[in-house]
Amino acid sequence: MFKNIVFYIFLLSLLLPNIILSFTEQLTPLGALTNIVLPGGIMYLLLSISPKIGRSIWMMFPLVFFAAFQIVLLALYGRSIIAVDMFLNLVTTNSSEVTELLGSLAPVISFVMLLYVPSLIAAGIFIHKGTLLDAPFVKSNFRVASGICIIGIGLLVCSFTSPTPYSTTSNLYPVNVGYNIYLAIDRTRRTGNYHQTSASFRYDAVPSHTAGDRELYMLVIGETSRAENWQLLGYTRPTNPKLTGRHDIITSTRAYSESNTTHKSVPMLLSPVDATNFDTDIYKVKSIVTAFKDAGFSTAFLSNQRYNHSFIDFFAFESDTTVFIKELDRISNPIEANRKPDSELLPVIDNIIAQGNKKQLIVVHTYGSHFNYIDRYSDADKRFTPCDYKEAVKEERDKLINAYDNTIVATDRFLSECIDRLESLDDVKSGLLYTSDHGEDIFDDEHGRFLHASPRPSIHQVHVPFIAWLSEKYRTAYPDNSIRLRKNARKLLSTSRSFTPTALDIAGIKVSGDALSDTTASLVSSDYMPRKPLYLSDHNIAVRLKDIL
Template sequence: MSDKLRFTLSPQFLFFYTIIVLLVPNVTLSITEGMPLAAAVANVLLPACLYTLLMSLSGKTGRQVWILFPLVFFAAFQMVLIYLYGSGVIGVGMFLNLVTTNPDEALELLDNLVPALVIVFVLYLPLLFIAGMQWARHTRLEATRRRSWRRAALLGLAASAVYTAALYVAYPKGEEKKGRFEYRVEDDMYPFNVFYNLGLAVRESYNSAHYQERVAHFKFGAVATHPADSAEVYVLVVGETARSRNFQLYGYKRPTNPLLSREQGLIVYTGVRTQSNTTHRSVPMLLTAATADDHDRLYHEKGILAAFGEAGFHTAFFSNQLPNHSYIDFLGEEAHDVRFIKKGKSAKLFYDVELLPYVKSELARGYRKLFIVLHMYGSHFNYRDRYARSRALFLPDTPTEAEPANRPQLLNAYDNTIVETDYILARLIDMLRSEHCAAALLYTSDHGENIFDDKRKLFLHASPKPSEYDTDVPLLLWTSPAYDRQNPAIVGNLRRNRHKGVESNASVFPTMLSMAGIKTKARVDSLSLTNPAYRLGVRYYLNDHNHGVPLSAWGIK
């Protein structure tokens, strides 16, 4: 055996190799998060001492590495996220995504993250391989070395703990409002912040799992004010990953809305922002009275489908996303008719056009009062798999790997998904128009998307730090001629409010109820787009710890 190989297989090498690769996220985050030098030193020094202490607890170094596998996994996960978003620690939302994302979607994403996976494999697979070999060979670290390194680690921990405590004085809580950095271990020191977020994710999962028990006896006390014999149909379409800047209706240079741009009764709302850049947070707010600054309502109240049902409407929920035992599922299941059209199918080709027959069938049943919610797959990555090959307008739309060099092709594919959405919405409007009754359709998206748009090279969405791209969403509203005749004041207000700016998650619930003439104490009329006195207030964003924070904190208007 060569001296070089003997050194590589030595427990001393593995000891320090482990500490170094575990510290890679600490060093990287100290740079990407823009923290002061004093905080960056703490972010590296204290974890380095901790990792040294943990590795010195056993002479069986190879086994110890595998015992610390959660730390290795989080380090690899963290580096993938930094590749995707450029910054941000593993957040609560990321952990929830792990348990709510369907396997096909996850594999689809991994297939297109080759550079990030190569980095992870180079850093962490050799570590686990060498550790496995040393474990199998029963290789041990000398006890005297371990004791020496353990003493050094304990002294370092004590000193760095005092140093870290001093940062709480130097950067106190509350100063962030004055534009200053505030220091908190649970926010700023990896991996402590990761484990803190994991705990919050477990608590959120528990709340979600017990949601139906908590709201079992909840009632909106909803009352219908429109004539009982009037025929009404309302459709709420929840899009996925669609940003308004790629809609022709919003001034985009490409013809991505060839059908809707000719629709006379369409109201296009400008200056619309979502209150979350994640599906599992945004959609529940769209379907309930909960908002970023009043989020706890989600845990104790039912959703918009239940409210319409109480008011005498037949309700339906049709989703092109797979069920994942989340709030979205539970809120959808409050409808009379529920279909997850991809349930039980293994496919990555989620075509939203497949929702149309379900709507047509529901309309054909002749309900006097009908409310339908559609949950689309929309423009979710991989964009290329959201529309049929024959319907691709912008080419080439490959390759699809998540690399800045592929932005032109990724943008072509993304724009094709917007064209597909345009077609589906136009078909829905045609269906409603043919009903010859008071009807309305409201469309918005859960969040937007980053597509390597600027020098930050951000991609996808769901980063703990929102951007102007992944919070940018459209909001479109169509009303039928019959609805216009019966509700001229409401339609007039809807049109007058179209350029005042909207927080979609706050306004959809009260707007839909108001349009349908449904009264309930849960309806906050100041947020409704039907209100003649409607004004956009402070824009809020639901941060990773479920706190409503002004969106301006991230420099977003």
């Protein structure tokens, strides 16, 4: 009968994520079997409790949502359960990013719609008509489900007693997803209390450079730019035609971010927090902007991103001047606002420079190479063609790479324009630091991964560009800083750990107080000491990068 068929199809569709995860995750054979039998038995039991099949199906809708979400995630990244960061992205990612992402996932979204929507429609019809499962059918299935649950419990006990470490919050779907929801709610709560928990934070920052000299420093945070596509860093394509022609650019070919998510990486770049202390300290620190203000600098935070209602916004509004250019046209012209190139930040930068402040910090958060790539550059930077991909699929990789490389050309032009502006100020000691928050997967290998923020990163997502530029007047005044910066940039570099200490040292700002000052982290320090690359896991634990790639 139709109602019985719907019963079994719905049960199998709910169990599909468990089956896939048992192959994709690093589970022992016993753990994989537990991940199928115990949840399958419980879902089977829940469906068999009542003859009201329509109501039973709709009461299990949360499991439908998680299953659909999980399948989409697996299609995108090839592995891993729904991460804490995935849930946080639902509240920190703006609508334009979501629209662009969903467009690239149309095939798998269509698949999950076909998988789950018919059962939900049928369940609605059953409720409307009062359709009931036959009593013998319910009774026999309840008995079978109970037996499977007992077997599943036995497997769970064996999993706990096996030599391989086992945890339900990590290895048993959907328990692990439920735990991640709890962590996401807890982090959201702690973020909501940020202004209270950070209120007493102090840098006690003091300047050490000559008081009368004019200084201007720019800190540029890129978006989704991976080192391997930078000509400056060894890429064979001419993606940096302007910067490559300069003799005064300092680069690092061994720079790594400690997160592949914007909402973690950018706060680490702009504060004295890294993977080792993120979970304990991010809720109580203030950003490098406050350190510069304490040291007598005028400050500006300029962004080509949307508000994200989290630490990036909190840090931005520490500044004397805060401008999110996408937000200016958000209502009047939302489509064009989403497509603003980073070059539209240049007039705002000009206005800040024109103020002629004696000491000035400008933090710039670009949109760089974020998907949809073709919206990130103008015709002037359309260097690689064809780049007219129709959708984000492996078959279109050549076009995707062309479009992505064009975004690097646009970034090259933007940074060159920024440096030109600083260089034109003859009476100013100035400098610029640039790095990206994270990189990107673009169907680079047999795993077929695309985009970033996967629960387990790839090297493409964490190997990022790092460049520095110091004006001639700065190099003349502080030659040792320039020499040490160039020397240390050749060593292993964690951008999350070193960006803020390096910027403070370049500007001659000494901090103490609550700031977690590590003199071995600054590239300008004679004590600089690289450390082995770390990664901030989904549960905010610092792990060796090599252990999870």
